[in-house]
Structures are given as structure tokens and as C-alpha cells.
Amino acid sequence: MIMAMWLCKHLNSNLLTRDNLTERKSSSVATEARKHYQKFKRVPSTLLIRLIQQRLTEEDCVKRGWILDGIPETREQALVIQTLGIAPRHVIVLNAPDTVLIERNLGKRIDPQTREIYHTTFDWPPEPEVQDRLIEPEGISEQETAQKLLVYHRNIIKLLPSYPRVLKTINADQPCVDVFYQALTFVQSGHRSNAPFTPRVLLLGPMGSGKSLQAGLLAQKYGLVNVCCGQLLKETVADKSKVGELIWSFLEKKVTVPDSVILKMLTERLDQQDCVQRGWVLHGFPRDVDQAQRLDGLGYVPNRVFFLNVPLDSIMERLTLRRIDPVTGERYHLMYKPPPTMEIQARLSQHPRDAEERVKLKVDLYYRNSTELEHFYRWAIAINGDQDPYTVFEYIESGIINPLPRKVL
Known part of the structure; x- marks a missing residue:
């Protein structure tokens, strides 16, 4: 102190x-x-x-x-x-x-x-x-x-x-x-970036694959701007800008926000000086090939793309066993971080987004679109995301530092 x-x-x-x-x-x-x-x-x-x-x-x-x-x-x-x-x-x-x-x-x-x-x-x-x-x-x-x-x-x-x-x-x-x-x-000493170029990284994967965590680790090590589409939506709404008010009008009606509005929000963020100078790591968008093509067409082309592949069973284990204590706000996992007492366990609740049916639906939707995304980003690197997060990070880091492999067509 x-x-x-x-x-x-x-x-x-x-x-x-x-x-x-x-x-x-x-x-x-x-x-x-x-x-x-x-x-x-x-x-x-x-x-x-x-x-x-x-x-x-x-x-x-x-x-x-x-x-x-x-x-x-x-x-x-x-x-x-x-x-x-x-x-x-x-x-x-x-x-x-x-x-x-x-x-x-x-x-x-x-x-x-x-x-x-x-x-x-x-x-x-x-x-x-x-x-x-x-x-x-x-x-x-x-x-x-x-x-x-x-x-x-x-x-x-x-x-x-x-x-x-x-x-x-x-x-x-x-x-x-x-x-x-x-x-x-x-x-008072400065750190030079470890990145060999200005990274524009795109992380793709189903919910529960660890995109948010890996984005945070990349931002930490390489000084990249962590651009999470979901978080950016919340921040834009909170700013009460014109785009934020437009987004809120859709959220209020529980209607999907149009791609054009999301892209306007994203491009405004990616055009800011910190993203241009330091690079960025984007996750939560695109979710399908149409969104990927529109992002590409606007000139926001990632120079590294990673697919984090995780089996459905592992995703279900990661997400559906998550719980929150409504009294203390503490988060638990019934397998990895169980509550210390039966009293706490009895009052735990599950967030609606972690319900089994909802998770299955979202994962199924991702994998339905993933084949076209993989074809669009043919030079992307596929990583087994069903490992310790630091092992996954080492593979991602290797993909950033080393030149992209030449693929024979």
C-alpha cells in the first residue's frame, strides 16, 4: 500500500x-x-x-x-x-x-x-x-x-x-x-509491442468457446483494442448517441438489430485512432458469410482469423452448469467451482442464457453458418478450443507471430 x-x-x-x-x-x-x-x-x-x-x-x-x-x-x-x-x-x-x-x-x-x-x-x-x-x-x-x-x-x-x-x-x-x-x-519504462505488424484479429467460434477470454489476453499482451460486438452494443446505447438511440429502438421491441446498424456502430469504433494505431481483436461479429462480406467490402479486413472449435458436450458443460448466488453476486460452476456450502447451493440460480435449450439453439445456429465462414476465410487458422485457455492462447499467439502458411489450391 x-x-x-x-x-x-x-x-x-x-x-x-x-x-x-x-x-x-x-x-x-x-x-x-x-x-x-x-x-x-x-x-x-x-x-x-x-x-x-x-x-x-x-x-x-x-x-x-x-x-x-x-x-x-x-x-x-x-x-x-x-x-x-x-x-x-x-x-x-x-x-x-x-x-x-x-x-x-x-x-x-x-x-x-x-x-x-x-x-x-x-x-x-x-x-x-x-x-x-x-x-x-x-x-x-x-x-x-x-x-x-x-x-x-x-x-x-x-x-x-x-x-x-x-x-x-x-x-x-x-x-x-x-x-x-x-x-x-x-x-516509467515503455514496452514495445511484441506484435510483428499491426494486428487486425478476428476470433470466431460458438458461444462458450472462449472468444472473450482470448480477446482479453491478446489485448493484454499486444496492446490491441478489444472490440466485443455485444459489449459495444451496450456501450453505444448507454452513450445515447444517434446510433445508440436507433439500436435501443430495436432492443426495446426485442427485434434483431439490422446488420447495417451494427456495421455503422462497428466502423465508427474501428475508425478511431486507438484501433488504427494499435490494431484490434474483434469477436461477436460476423456471425454469417453475408456479414463477413459486408465487413470485408467496407475495408475492415482482418489479417488473422482464428476459428475456436469446441465440441457441443464441452460447451454444454461449460455453460449450463454455471450458477450465480443472488445474495452475494458470486459466480459458481457446479463442476469447476462448486459452492462451499449446501446453503449457498440451495439458493443458486441459472441465467436464462445458460439454459440447455437456448445454448443448443445458439451453438446449432453457429455451426450451420460456420462452413460458409470457413470457406470465406480460407486462410484462417482452426484451433482446438477444448483445452486449457493458456494453451489455446499459445496457439493463437503462434498464428500471429508466424507468417500465414501457403495453401496449395
């Missing part, structure tokens, strides 16, 4: 922590998060990520940047954040022996007025009035700290692979000033 605060002051950036996100008075999401914390002593990942999304769209974060402290805490959170296109340019891990961390934590004190953090040994304020009002924060006893460290070590091993090429580990068992300057030097 201290290191993050120092970096924010030096860089004139914004510090985002779980505490200051949930303490915001102007946010209904923060109010909901506080209620959950008061009742369950934790903030569900879904609420925390919504708070981050909300905060990052505000003007000060857009202009001055941000530092996330202690978030994400788990691999699951990291994957969801990446899927949303939130991609930190630098990730720092501070390492120190547990005995040192426990000792440091015991001396931590907080100024209730400024929320500044001090330490009884390393950073004691010189002003007597500040010293007098310092308080000991909750949860810093030796036993509580040891328990938190146990959970941290369990999660960090799975979390670190989410941030290849932007990660730096710093030994924190040295003077704070030395740690700070190492961290500052790292965050």
Missing part, C-alpha cells in the same frame, strides 16, 4: 484499492459492496470488478492513469479483468519473507483523517498532532496476517502467468527508498 501511494504521488496518478472503491458515496455499486462486506466480511469479485470498470471510465483515471493495489487477488479475477479489456502496462510483485511481512504489518498505523499509512519503526510522522490521532487498523495481528499470507501464496502462483512480459518481481526486504526507485524506474 505504501509503495502504491508513493508511486501515485510521484506520477500524479490515481490509487485504486478495494477499500477506497467500496467507500465511494456516489456509487450505487459501492453501496451494494459495503452492504455485502458488512454482512459477509468480503466483497464478491463481480461487484469489485464492476467498481473497477466504473472507476476507470471517470475523467481523472482516463487522463492521469491509475494504479491498482492488491487487485486482482485471484486468477479468476485476473481473467475477468482481462476479458473486459482492462490491461495494465506494468505489473509489480513485491516479495519478502513471511516473518518480515508479519513484523512490518504489526507496526502499521493509519491516519483516519487523511488515510495516510505510517509505521511505528520505518515511517513515523514527525508532527505530534498526527502521531496522536493514528490508529491501528483491523486484521494486522500475527495470526490474521499469517492466515492472509497463506491465502496469498496459494493464489499468486496461479495469478502470475496472467501477466507475461509486463511483470517485474522486486525484493521488498530492503530499504523502502530502494524498492520505490526500482518500481518507479520500471513503471
Whole structure:
């Protein structure tokens, strides 16, 4: 926390922590998060990520940047954040022996007025009035700290692979000033794009094939703009632009939005400077060959296309077993992430889109159109999406870095 605060002051950036996100008075999401914390002593990942999304769209974060402290805490959170296109340019891990961390934590004190953090040994304020009002924060006893460290070590091993090429580990068992300057030097360095050209990537596959996750990983590693057609529809409607109002008129009547309207929305996004300069990864469109031809005809031609193929049985397993806790907002999977208690399991509900019949219908519709799409994108790369997501990502990455194979006709 201290290191993050120092970096924010030096860089004139914004510090985002779980505490200051949930303490915001102007946010209904923060109010909901506080209620959950008061009742369950934790903030569900879904609420925390919504708070981050909300905060990052505000003007000060857009202009001055941000530092996330202690978030994400788990691999699951990291994957969801990446899927949303939130991609930190630098990730720092501070390492120190547990005995040192426990000792440091015991001396931590907080100024209730400024929320500044001090330490009884390393950073004691010189002003007597500040010293007098310092308080000991909750949860810093030796036993509580040891328990938190146990959970941290369990999660960090799975979390670190989410941030290849932007990660730096710093030994924190040295003077704070030395740690700070190492961290500052790292965050002030720029990363060159790993991509050998400006990528325009198209991901195709049925629902549940992992397109959103792979798009998030590509955006993270190569700095691409993550263009999800479904998310873009929601954002355009929320902007209340002319196109947004037009889209809403169709959604309100529960009528399919015409291709011409979707293409207008997409072309406006793909014409923006960030997409032109950094490249993009598009998913959720096109869904059939007519849409692909129209996109191509407008000049938005992808230079890499990937088909993520997943068997129906695997898709059904991934989607129809998903559940949400209506009380905490926490998401579960009956096979991969079952609820911890029978009480929670009894109140879980299923989102209508994950119903078996609806999933089958959408997957069937995709595969009915996929043959023509495969013929249209003859040079596309087919990937088995029924694997660990990082294995799938390695295949996609290989397809981006290496030249396209010449196919003999």
C-alpha cells in the first residue's frame, strides 16, 4: 500500500484499492459492496470488478492513469479483468519473507483523517498532532496476517502467468527508498509491442468457446483494442448517441438489430485512432458469410482469423452448469467451482442464457453458418478450443507471430 501511494504521488496518478472503491458515496455499486462486506466480511469479485470498470471510465483515471493495489487477488479475477479489456502496462510483485511481512504489518498505523499509512519503526510522522490521532487498523495481528499470507501464496502462483512480459518481481526486504526507485524506474519504462505488424484479429467460434477470454489476453499482451460486438452494443446505447438511440429502438421491441446498424456502430469504433494505431481483436461479429462480406467490402479486413472449435458436450458443460448466488453476486460452476456450502447451493440460480435449450439453439445456429465462414476465410487458422485457455492462447499467439502458411489450391 505504501509503495502504491508513493508511486501515485510521484506520477500524479490515481490509487485504486478495494477499500477506497467500496467507500465511494456516489456509487450505487459501492453501496451494494459495503452492504455485502458488512454482512459477509468480503466483497464478491463481480461487484469489485464492476467498481473497477466504473472507476476507470471517470475523467481523472482516463487522463492521469491509475494504479491498482492488491487487485486482482485471484486468477479468476485476473481473467475477468482481462476479458473486459482492462490491461495494465506494468505489473509489480513485491516479495519478502513471511516473518518480515508479519513484523512490518504489526507496526502499521493509519491516519483516519487523511488515510495516510505510517509505521511505528520505518515511517513515523514527525508532527505530534498526527502521531496522536493514528490508529491501528483491523486484521494486522500475527495470526490474521499469517492466515492472509497463506491465502496469498496459494493464489499468486496461479495469478502470475496472467501477466507475461509486463511483470517485474522486486525484493521488498530492503530499504523502502530502494524498492520505490526500482518500481518507479520500471513503471516509467515503455514496452514495445511484441506484435510483428499491426494486428487486425478476428476470433470466431460458438458461444462458450472462449472468444472473450482470448480477446482479453491478446489485448493484454499486444496492446490491441478489444472490440466485443455485444459489449459495444451496450456501450453505444448507454452513450445515447444517434446510433445508440436507433439500436435501443430495436432492443426495446426485442427485434434483431439490422446488420447495417451494427456495421455503422462497428466502423465508427474501428475508425478511431486507438484501433488504427494499435490494431484490434474483434469477436461477436460476423456471425454469417453475408456479414463477413459486408465487413470485408467496407475495408475492415482482418489479417488473422482464428476459428475456436469446441465440441457441443464441452460447451454444454461449460455453460449450463454455471450458477450465480443472488445474495452475494458470486459466480459458481457446479463442476469447476462448486459452492462451499449446501446453503449457498440451495439458493443458486441459472441465467436464462445458460439454459440447455437456448445454448443448443445458439451453438446449432453457429455451426450451420460456420462452413460458409470457413470457406470465406480460407486462410484462417482452426484451433482446438477444448483445452486449457493458456494453451489455446499459445496457439493463437503462434498464428500471429508466424507468417500465414501457403495453401496449395
